[in-house]
Amino acid sequence: MIRHLKTARLSQGDQTDPAVTEAVEKLLAQVAEGGDKAVRELSIKFDGLDRESYRLTDAEIAACIDGLTWQERHDLDFAQEQIRNFAQAQRDSMLDLEVETLPGIILGHRNVPIRNVGCYVPGGKYPLLASAHMTVLTAKVAGCGRVITCAPPFKGKIAEKIVAAQALAGADEIYCLGGVQAIAAMGIGTESIAPVDMLAGPGNAFVAEAKRLLFGRVGIDLFAGPTETLVIADDTVDGEICATDLLGQAEHGANSPAVMITNSEKLARDTLAQIDRLLAILPTAEIARQAWQDYGEIILCDTLDEMVAEGDRVASEHVQVMTADPDYFLNNLTNYGALFLGARTNVAFGDKVIGTNHTLPTLRAARYTGGLWVGKFLKTCTYQKVLTDEASAMIGAYASRLCHMEGFVGHAEQANIRVRRYGKRNVGYGAAVDA
Numbered sequence: 001m002i003r004h005l006k007t008a009r010l011s012q013g014d015q016t017d018p019a020v021t022e023a024v025e026k027l028l029a030q031v032a033e034g035g036d037k038a039v040r041e042l043s044i045k046f047d048g049l050d051r052e053s054y055r056l057t058d059a060e061i062a063a064c065i066d067g068l069t070w071q072e073r074h075d076l077d078f079a080q081e082q083i084r085n086f087a088q089a090q091r092d093s094m095l096d097l098e099v100e101t102l103p104g105i106i107l108g109h110r111n112v113p114i115r116n117v118g119c120y121v122p123g124g125k126y127p128l129l130a131s132a133h134m135t136v137l138t139a140k141v142a143g144c145g146r147v148i149t150c151a152p153p154f155k156g157k158i159a160e161k162i163v164a165a166q167a168l169a170g171a172d173e174i175y176c177l178g179g180v181q182a183i184a185a186m187g188i189g190t191e192s193i194a195p196v197d198m199l200a201g202p203g204n205a206f207v208a209e210a211k212r213l214l215f216g217r218v219g220i221d222l223f224a225g226p227t228e229t230l231v232i233a234d235d236t237v238d239g240e241i242c243a244t245d246l247l248g249q250a251e252h253g254a255n256s257p258a259v260m261i262t263n264s265e266k267l268a269r270d271t272l273a274q275i276d277r278l279l280a281i282l283p284t285a286e287i288a289r290q291a292w293q294d295y296g297e298i299i300l301c302d303t304l305d306e307m308v309a310e311g312d313r314v315a316s317e318h319v320q321v322m323t324a325d326p327d328y329f330l331n332n333l334t335n336y337g338a339l340f341l342g343a344r345t346n347v348a349f350g351d352k353v354i355g356t357n358h359t360l361p362t363l364r365a366a367r368y369t370g371g372l373w374v375g376k377f378l379k380t381c382t383y384q385k386v387l388t389d390e391a392s393a394m395i396g397a398y399a400s401r402l403c404h405m406e407g408f409v410g411h412a413e414q415a416n417i418r419v420r421r422y423g424k425r426n427v428g429y430g431a432a433v434d435a
Helices: 018-047 058-066 070-093 130-142 160-169 179-187 205-214 239-250 265-279 285-295 304-314 326-332 347-352 389-406 409-423
Strands: 003-006 097-102 105-113 116-120 146-150 173-175 198-200 229-233 258-262 296-300 318-322 338-341 378-386
Touching: 003 265, 018 179, 018 205, 058 160, 070 130, 070 160, 097 389, 116 130, 116 179, 130 146, 130 160, 146 179, 160 173, 179 198, 179 205, 229 239, 229 304, 239 258, 239 265, 239 285, 239 318, 239 347, 258 265, 258 285, 258 304, 265 285, 265 296, 285 296, 304 326, 318 326, 318 347, 326 338, 338 347, 378 389, 389 409
Parallel strands: 116 146, 116 198, 146 173, 229 258, 229 318, 258 296, 318 338
Antiparallel strands: 003 296, 097 105, 105 378
8 A cells, every 4th residue: 555644735737838948939030130249148148157258268278277186186087987987888899880681781970979069067056067078978988070169158257177077088179158048159159159969967947948949950868857755665774864855855856756665554654753953053054944845755564565665656856765675676676777786886876977867858758768778879871781692682672572562663663663773574564573
């Protein structure tokens, strides 16, 4: 039996606010029409930054790197090494393929990197330099030829640590631009910024909507919403660690869902008490408290099967599993962005340093997609070769008849002409090849 010890006061909608859509459409049109001039006007208006060029110079980038302390540089290098290593392992698992499916018929595919990629790194409320690792590094490991980045200024100035992270990750062009104007500049292009083929990286509701509206004109990584976390736990852990993991993600924003599924009412009540205690001392408690009040849930289940079913229903971006047998959930859960198995790991490890990508599906999109990974920056493109006359005539005869079944006579003639030339058969124009 499934019951709620705490229910959310609000539900996450899956529809974009029409006012946001209208505002973003106008901003995209402004950049499309006004180019660099419009980008400058919007940057002054929204970010308070006025520059002749928003592309950072080599000297500015070097100054950002040089401004890191030894420990900051060491920690950034360590994090990027973990992310690079895992992305490379993923890339190495994606093999090109060529196989002879019938005598003389060769089919294959190649994994081709996307040529131009634009990466957005949020930096308004928090300077999310980790997003530089997750996007730029991953695209570079995939082999993308040109990777450009945009991040807004932080407190009115160049976000130095973000810039350093972008540069160390291998960004080819770095711009101090935020919001819709950044997405538009990369996705549409301006006089000074060549457009990209794909946009990647998280952002606020306006950034997410800009990516959605440009999808089709360019590719995108994911449709992203507010950060989500789900803790699945039993009585092998205590309320303090559960509360810490819930609030640790709730601080992202006042609309960030934090959900707990457990088969222990004692643990659930202990977690509630610990949340109250931690909210009294957490420096970001104002945001986390609002998120917990509005979007927090505690769901009680009787069985592991019920816990799995509820976990799949929630389909959370992050799923922290702290149970006697975490692998049971690894083997049975199907809807999640990323799993964090056992009390020794947590979502913050994945967000910052452990090596997996932190750009993940939200708003229950985990039902049909995984997160950003090196494969998102590759196109798996097929090819075919027919090596012998006999193979061309044989496959052509089948193609001719199948095309006629669909009424495509022109298609059939593409097959027929090869049956005539390579099979030396007399096939009437527009006819189907006899079996």
